[in-house]
Amino acid sequence: MIDALGSIGSLLLVGGTSDIAVATARRYLAERPLRVVVAARDTPRRAAVADELRGAGGQVEVVDFDADDPASPAGAVAAATANGDIDVAVVAFGQLGDAARLRTDSVAAAHLAQVNFVAAVAVGTELAGRMRTQGHGVIVALSSVAGERVRKTNYVYGSTKAGMDAFYSGLGDSLAGSGVSVLVVRPGFVRSKMTEGMPDAPLATTPEVVAEAIVAGVRARRHTIWVPGALRWVMTGLRHTPRAIFRRLSF
Amino acid sequence: MADPATVPLTGWGRTAPTPATVVPVRGPEDAGTALAARTQRGLVARGLARSYNDAAQNAGGLVLDMTAADRVLDVDLAGAEIEVEAGISLDRLMNLFVPMGLFVPVTPGTRYVTVGGAIAADIHGKNHHVAGTFSQHVAWLDLLTADGQVRRIGPDRDPDLFWATAGGMGLTGVILRVRLRMTPIETSRLLVDTDRTPDLDSLMTLLTETDHLYDYSVAWIDCVATGARMGRSVLTRGRFARRDELTEKQRADPLRYSGAVRLSTPGVFPSGLLNQATVAAFNEVWYRKSPRHKRDQLQTIGAFFHPLDGVGNWNRVYGPRGFVQYQFVVPHGGEDAMRRALIRISSSGHASFLAVLKRFGEGNPGMLSFPVSGWTLALDIPVVEGLAGLLDELDELVVGAGGRVYLAKDPRVRPDLFGQMYPRLESFRDVRRRVDPEGVFTSDLARRLSL
Numbered sequence: 001m002i003d004a005l006g007s008i009g010s011l012l013l014v015g016g017t018s019d020i021a022v023a024t025a026r027r028y029l030a031e032r033p034l035r036v037v038v039a040a041r042d043t044p045r046r047a048a049v050a051d052e053l054r055g056a057g058g059q060v061e062v063v064d065f066d067a068d069d070p071a072s073p074a075g076a077v078a079a080a081t082a083n084g085d086i087d088v089a090v091v092a093f094g095q096l097g098d099a100a101r102l103r104t105d106s107v108a109a110a111h112l113a114q115v116n117f118v119a120a121v122a123v124g125t126e127l128a129g130r131m132r133t134q135g136h137g138v139i140v141a142l143s144s145v146a147g148e149r150v151r152k153t154n155y156v157y158g159s160t161k162a163g164m165d166a167f168y169s170g171l172g173d174s175l176a177g178s179g180v181s182v183l184v185v186r187p188g189f190v191r192s193k194m195t196e197g198m199p200d201a202p203l204a205t206t207p208e209v210v211a212e213a214i215v216a217g218v219r220a221r222r223h224t225i226w227v228p229g230a231l232r233w234v235m236t237g238l239r240h241t242p243r244a245i246f247r248r249l250s251f
Numbered sequence: 252m253a254d255p256a257t258v259p260l261t262g263w264g265r266t267a268p269t270p271a272t273v274v275p276v277r278g279p280e281d282a283g284t285a286l287a288a289r290t291q292r293g294l295v296a297r298g299l300a301r302s303y304n305d306a307a308q309n310a311g312g313l314v315l316d317m318t319a320a321d322r323v324l325d326v327d328l329a330g331a332e333i334e335v336e337a338g339i340s341l342d343r344l345m346n347l348f349v350p351m352g353l354f355v356p357v358t359p360g361t362r363y364v365t366v367g368g369a370i371a372a373d374i375h376g377k378n379h380h381v382a383g384t385f386s387q388h389v390a391w392l393d394l395l396t397a398d399g400q401v402r403r404i405g406p407d408r409d410p411d412l413f414w415a416t417a418g419g420m421g422l423t424g425v426i427l428r429v430r431l432r433m434t435p436i437e438t439s440r441l442l443v444d445t446d447r448t449p450d451l452d453s454l455m456t457l458l459t460e461t462d463h464l465y466d467y468s469v470a471w472i473d474c475v476a477t478g479a480r481m482g483r484s485v486l487t488r489g490r491f492a493r494r495d496e497l498t499e500k501q502r503a504d505p506l507r508y509s510g511a512v513r514l515s516t517p518g519v520f521p522s523g524l525l526n527q528a529t530v531a532a533f534n535e536v537w538y539r540k541s542p543r544h545k546r547d548q549l550q551t552i553g554a555f556f557h558p559l560d561g562v563g564n565w566n567r568v569y570g571p572r573g574f575v576q577y578q579f580v581v582p583h584g585g586e587d588a589m590r591r592a593l594i595r596i597s598s599s600g601h602a603s604f605l606a607v608l609k610r611f612g613e614g615n616p617g618m619l620s621f622p623v624s625g626w627t628l629a630l631d632i633p634v635v636e637g638l639a640g641l642l643d644e645l646d647e648l649v650v651g652a653g654g655r656v657y658l659a660k661d662p663r664v665r666p667d668l669f670g671q672m673y674p675r676l677e678s679f680r681d682v683r684r685r686v687d688p689e690g691v692f693t694s695d696l697a698r699r700l701s702l
Contacts (some may be wrong), residue, residue, distance in 0.1 A: 001699035004266035004575055004662035006265070006302065006641035009699060032643070032665045085698060135292065135311025136269045136695075179270045179310055 001087060001136060006219030010035040010085040012080045013095025014065060014123050017045045019192035020142060022052070023211035024090055028235075029056040037080040039065035052251055067093050067119035068111075077126035081134075089127050090140045090216055091120060091168075094161075096194050102156040110154050116160035121167050128171055131180040138218050139182045141168035145226065148186060148235045152247065183217050185210065186235070187227040203228055259594075260314060261328040263566050264303040265573035266634060266662055269695055270620035270671030273297075276338070277319045282425045285315055286691070291665035293693040296425045298365030299340060302372060304662035305575045306420050307694035315425060317367055324428065325345065328563060331433045332390065337367030337426040342510055342560075345552065349508040353433040354491070354552075356388035360607075362510060362557050367426040372659035377467035377556070379523070380612040384622060386417030386614055390430040394423065397687040400426060405526055410616070415682035418620035420658055422683060422692050422702060423513070436491045438505040441467070441555045443489035444544040447538070450588060451482025454627070458486070458610045463521050466490040473534040474606040477597045482590075484608065486542040492549060500548070508561070510553055534605065569633045578657040579640060580622060585652030589626050592648050594629065599641050605629035618679035619702075621657045628661070639663065658696070666700045676702075 013021040016038030025036050036058040040046045049226035050060045061083065061231055064168030065076035066093050081088060097112045124139065147161030165184060165211060187210050189201035205228055212228040226232040238246065255275075259268040274285045274591055276296075285294060286634045292312030299318060300307055307314065318340035320516040325334035331386065335344070341355050348354070357369070357376045364374065369385040382388070391405035394416055402424075404413040444465070448454040454470055462468050465488035472484040494505050501507075559565050566574070581588050596603065607629045614623040632638060647670050649656065655672035656664050670676055678702070683690070696702070 001305065001310070001695050002267065003267075003699055004264065004573070005634065005642070007639055007663060007665075009666065009701075031639070033667055069352070132313055133292070135271065178272065179268075 001085070002021075002138065007032060008034060008218070010037070010084060010087045012037045012039065012086045012089040013230035014039045014076065014089060014091050015067070015126075016040040016062075016065075017043070017049050018092040018094075018142075019194070019207040020190065020210050021090050021188075022049055024092075024101070024140075024206035024214050025053050025058065026056055027208070027211040027215050029053065029058050033057045033059065035059045035061070035084065036051075037061045037063055039063040039076045039080055041066050048158075058161065065093075067115040070118075070122065073122035073126045073171055077123065077130055081130050085134045085138060086131070086141060088138045089131075090142070090214070091123055091127070092142045093119070094142065094164075094194075096154075099157070112156055113160050113163075116157070117163040117167075121214070122165045124168055124171055127178065128175060130159055132175070132178050135179040136181050139168070139171070139180070140208045141165070141182060142220065143168065143184050145186050145187050145188050145231055145235055149241075149246070151249075169224070181221065182222065183214070183222055184224045185214055185217065185227065186231065188231045188248050190227075203231055203234070206234060227233050255313070258620060260297075260300075260307070260308045261573070262300060262302045262304045262306065262662070264575055265566060265571075266575070266661060267305055267308075267310050267695070269305070269307045269316040271312055273314050275319055275694050276317050277403075278336070279393075279395065279401065279427050281320075282315060282427060283399060284396065285313055286397070286399060286425075289313055289691060293691050294351075295421045295692055295694040296337075296371070297365060298338060298368035299363050301359075301361055301364045302369065303533075303660045304658075305699065306372070306659060307368075308695040309693060310695055311696075314583060317425075318376050319363060320427070321365075321504060322637070324631060325430075328353070332430060333426065333437050334430045335366055336681040337370075337392075337429055338365050340365055341369065341403065345508060345510055349436070349439050349552065350506045352436055352506055354436045354619060356432060356434050357382060358556050360557060361560050364427040366429050366431065370426055370429065371421045371576070372676045373615075373617050374628070374659065375611070375622050377469045377609070379622055380462055380468065380610055381466055383612060384417070384617070384620060386617060386620070388432045389417070390432060392416070392426050392430070393428040395427055397424065397689065397691040411678075411682050412686060413618075414616045415618050415679050418617035418658070419679065420427075420619065421694065422697055423552065423686055424692060436506070437482055437494045438492045438501070439495060439508045439552055440492045440495055440505075441489040441552070442492045442496060443487055443548045443550045443555060445542050445548065446486045446488075447541055447543045448484050448486060448687060451484075451593060454482060454484050454486065454608070455586060462610050464488075468609065470608045471537075472593070472608050472628070473538055473608045474593070474603045475531045475534050475596050481597055482593055483538060487555070488549070488695075493701075496547075508552060510557075530603065536626070537605065551701045565620065569631070573590055574631050574633045575638065575662060576607060576629060576631050576660045577645065578583070578621075578627060578660045579645070579649045579654050580627040581594060581626035581627050581649060581652040581654035582623050582658075585625060585654055586603060588652035588654065589628065589646050592628065592645050595641070595648070600652075601638060601641065603630040603632050617676040618682070619658060619673055621659070623655070625654070626682040664673075664700070669700050
């Protein structure tokens with residue numbers, strides 16, 4: 001249960017090896033011990049993450065999850081909730097893809113949509129079903145400002161995040177009164193393994209800063225947050241920028 | 252069984268709401284029907300919801316509203332015993348029995364609690380140092396357990412189950428009927444002595460030396476005062492007056508009693524109305540207006556025991572974010588921890604209305620019963636940024652001194668620390684495994700702390 005002051009007892013990381021997911025778990029564990037379920041593919045990285053979180057005081061369970069496999073979301077969520085309620089579930093899996101290749105490779109583009117959108121929809125549907133039954137819980141969906149107004153330089157990625165963002169925002173509204181809520185998180189450029197080797201964009205941030213914002217957002221029962229917060233106003237401007245101008249912007 | 256409704260529920264602190272299906276219960280049959288109709292999410296009984304926390308909430312499951320099961324089944328005036336359904340309130344008991352010369356054995360700061368809730372939280376009052384907790388005055392109770400049976404238990408019949416139920420927060424079953432030993436009184440007035448003490452040490456000394464002379468005793472501490480005035484307080488102590496101690500006018504109707512709510516707070520109160528400045532000002536006025544030393548003042552039951560009951564829904568003054576009541580006890584020898592906790596609270600800037608300090612008598616065999624011989628402090632704190640960290644710090648201090656927090660109030664203790672506070676938690680779990688192996692009776696509190 002999330003307690004009166006927003007502290008939690010159990011955390012599920014879907015895409016549990018993502019830098020933001022791990023940073024979020026570390027941030028919660030810095031406050032108090034809790035149960036952490038790491039849902040990810042069975043890789044050495046998953047084992048390393050589990051060990052690290054155990055070292056940080058987590059009571060860690062691992063569960064298989066593969067965003068490529070349509071049957072995986074149902075199985076992973078069932079396994080994650082088998083040993084008790086989940087208070088906060090972070091949906092953190094996703095890929096950036098190679099924008100140049102995505103422009104011409106339809107298989108790669110469809111695959112990115114499968115991972116970032118289709119699998120995210122399935123996971124959200126499973127989590128919402130389970131949390132409705134338990135009557136409480138928060139789903140944290142890692143969206144992106146890239147989905148808020150899709151840019152020509154990474155429109156495939158941007159469109160998958162736009163769909164994912166729309167799904168979780170609508171899901172959150174549909175859950176009103178159920179005791180369950182959804183927090184949509186829209187980070188800007190995050191320096192992580194996903195963006196390794198890329199030059200920093202303006203207002204670039206880190207997984208730790210995003211994690212801090214997630215913990216504060218859950219505590220304050222927010223529905224949408226931008227990280228850093230200033231991006232909210234930047235994106236408000238960009239959303240209303242006429243297309244003829246937006247198209248010419250260099251990013 | 253009337254139609255159930257799914258509604259969001261909170262405790263008196265108005266924090267962490269969760270939805271549950273509320274089932275009105277008017278008697279043992281309704282409780283049995285609800286037990287049979289439960290889902291995987293289980294059920295828990297709820298009385299007047301004066302627990303500050305999530306004790307009477309059950310997210311996604313059933314919550315049994317017991318307040319309609321409020322009949323008086325038997326009265327033995329000569330023996331000062333009554334038999335009642337568990338949903339009856341102490342308010343009703345006072346209205347019925349004070350005029351007959353019987354008072355409830357223990358009352359908390361509000362009379363709007365049910366008998367079932369009083370046992371489940373094993374409540375204490377101003378007379379703990381002489382009378383112990385509410386459950387210590389229960390001759391027996393009928394408990395509906397997970398197997399659908401109704402078991403009559405008491406200190407001498409299945410004592411393990413009884414002492415798991417007393418203070419067990421409703422997690423052993425549904426308390427249906429109770430036989431209660433009342434306190435005979437000659438009048439409905441109290442003879443009260445008031446003393447102002449300038450700091451914490453003088454208060455503790457006064458209590459240690461003279462508390463045994465009074466049936467009822469409590470100190471109100473100014474939690475905003477710092478430095479040399481830290482812990483300044485107003486101590487009120489008393490006992491029920493004898494008939495010959497009343498004024499002539501009062502003697503005409505010595506057991507006269509009226510327990511009506513006089514005021515109610517508006518439904519919407521802004522956040523932040525109670526801040527460091529307003530609370531400090533209030534506390535200053537309250538301390539100054541109290542007599543330095545006054546003897547044998549006659550007070551009514553309502554004025555002496557339940558000053559806040561004069562204001563309906565006073566919990567709303569803390570605004571929409573709600574508040575936490577932090578109450579802990581440290582055993583004798585833990586005076587230094589109490590002092591350090593008070594310094595930490597008064598210097599934190601988290602405004603608190605008057606805090607209450609009391610010297611407890613001996614504890615009882617209740618496995619999760621709160622009181623232990625020592626000092627207890629209770630204070631309200633509105634929910635603000637940074638409160639979680641402050642209270643976690645205070646918990647460490649309390650545990651270090653061998654103390655604990657109160658399950659009827661605490662909405663946020665670390666589960667691992669809770670286990671250290673209650674060494675008999677494993678015995679409680681053993682009893683639960685025996686009478687409720689599937690954990691049918693459960694609550695948000697039970698899930699939060701893995702009870």
